[in-house]
Structures are given as structure tokens and as C-alpha cells.
Amino acid sequence: MTTPLMSAHSITKSYGRVVALRDVDLTIAAGQTLAIMGPSGSGKSTLLHCLSGVFTPDSGDIHYDGQVISSLSDAKRSHLRLARFGFVFQDGQLLDELPARENVALPLMLTGTSRSRALAQADATLARLGLNDERKRLPGDMSGGQAQRVAVARALVTNPSIIFADEPTGALDQATGHEVMQLLVQTVEMSDTALVMVTHDANVAGWCHRLVEIRDGRVHADRTLKEASRS
Numbered sequence: 001m002t003t004p005l006m007s008a009h010s011i012t013k014s015y016g017r018v019v020a021l022r023d024v025d026l027t028i029a030a031g032q033t034l035a036i037m038g039p040s041g042s043g044k045s046t047l048l049h050c051l052s053g054v055f056t057p058d059s060g061d062i063h064y065d066g067q068v069i070s071s072l073s074d075a076k077r078s079h080l081r082l083a084r085f086g087f088v089f090q091d092g093q094l095l096d097e098l099p100a101r102e103n104v105a106l107p108l109m110l111t112g113t114s115r116s117r118a119l120a121q122a123d124a125t126l127a128r129l130g131l132n133d134e135r136k137r138l139p140g141d142m143s144g145g146q147a148q149r150v151a152v153a154r155a156l157v158t159n160p161s162i163i164f165a166d167e168p169t170g171a172l173d174q175a176t177g178h179e180v181m182q183l184l185v186q187t188v189e190m191s192d193t194a195l196v197m198v199t200h201d202a203n204v205a206g207w208c209h210r211l212v213e214i215r216d217g218r219v220h221a222d223r224t225l226k227e228a229s230r231s
């Protein structure tokens, strides 16, 4: 068996008395597309935040590319997140005062790439995603779908090995959500990037190859979409 890109071993996480994750084991292979589903409050976002290094679990380990990321200092985890992971959130979270190309260049500049080089890479990524016309536009002047495509470009600009997405189409109508998912999935597949996505929407999960169902803080089922659709 090939070594997984990321693996979580028996992770638990509580908020005070609320146990959000209990003994979760999960592996993610390079290039894999994985949807996390489950009822509201079941622990999906907490799992995504633990895997992506935003939170550290209370117990258990998370391994990524030869490192135990759950034991890294905050500064090292934060650098790792910027350099190796991409993030797409429900509302894009672009900075309104910056044009698209500067938003996309930000993760590069924050990890030390010069402004001119970061902007050149941002332009190349926007062009690759068919977003040349959006380069100089401010997020507030774009439609929700255009802004979300720019957010996808920002997540991809560092050539991350994993993109973490939390309800990436949650604020979009169905047709626009479909276009954003098509762009996201086609691009991650072309670049051999893994996608780990939380969604409530079975149609959106249908873009992924694997479905992990969380219930009451535990992995209830972990199978391919094909297996899930047969049951």
C-alpha cells in the first residue's frame, strides 16, 4: 500500500463539555477527492479544521508528509497551511479592497515570494482557470460565482497538495455551484491535488470519489461514492 499523504490517528476534540470528535481515524491519499457529510453538529467542520491544522486535536496525531502536524508550533503550522494547503470557504473570504489578482497573490506574498513574482503567478493561475477578465476587478463588483472562482484560484496558486473546502457552493445557486465544482474538481484532478470538502449537499458530494459520513463525532461510514450510491 502507498503511504498516505495525510493520516489522522484516533483524534478527539472537545469544546468544554461538548465532545465534537471521538477517536477519528482517517487517511487521505495524494490526489484523492473526499467529501465529508453528516448531520448538523456532527463534527464535520471540527474535523476539517483539525486536518488542516487550524485546530490541534486534544489527543491523537495527524501526520502529513513525514511530519506530525498536530505537534508543530503555531507558527510552523501556520506556515505549513499557507505553503502546502489551499482553502475555499462558503463565502470566498476575499479581501474586498484588493483586486482579484492581489487576492490570489496573497498566499504567496505571505510565504515570502516577492510581490512582482507573486502577481505574475497569480495572473498565470487566473489565466489557467479562464479568469483573465476578472484579474483587475474588485470582489464587490463580481457575482458570487465569479468571486468563488477567484477564491478557487487563490487556493490553487501555491500548488498545494491538499485543498480544504467548507461548503464551497453553500452561498451559490445550483447552476453556479455546479460551475464552481466543475472548475475545482477538474483543476485538482489535473494537478494531482487532494480535495477534502465538507458539504450538506449530496449533489456537491457527488463530485468526489470518496464519501466519509460523520455522526456524533465518529466516522460512521467511509466508502467510495459508487459504494454509497448502491446502498
Ligand SMILES: Nc1ncnc2c1ncn2[C@@H]1O[C@H](COP(=O)(O)OP(=O)(O)OP(=O)(O)O)[C@@H](O)[C@H]1O
Pocket (backbone or CB within 6 Å): 015, 016, 018, 019, 020, 038, 039, 040, 041, 042, 043, 044, 045, 046, 047
Ligand atoms: N467554538 C465552539 N464552542 C463550543 N461548541 C462548539 C464550537 N464549535 C463547535 N461546537 C460544537 O461542536 C459540535 C461539532 O460542531 P461542528 O461545527 O464541527 O459540526 P458540523 O457537523 O460542522 O455542524 P454544521 O453542519 O452545523 O456546520 C457541535 O455540537 C457544536 O455545537
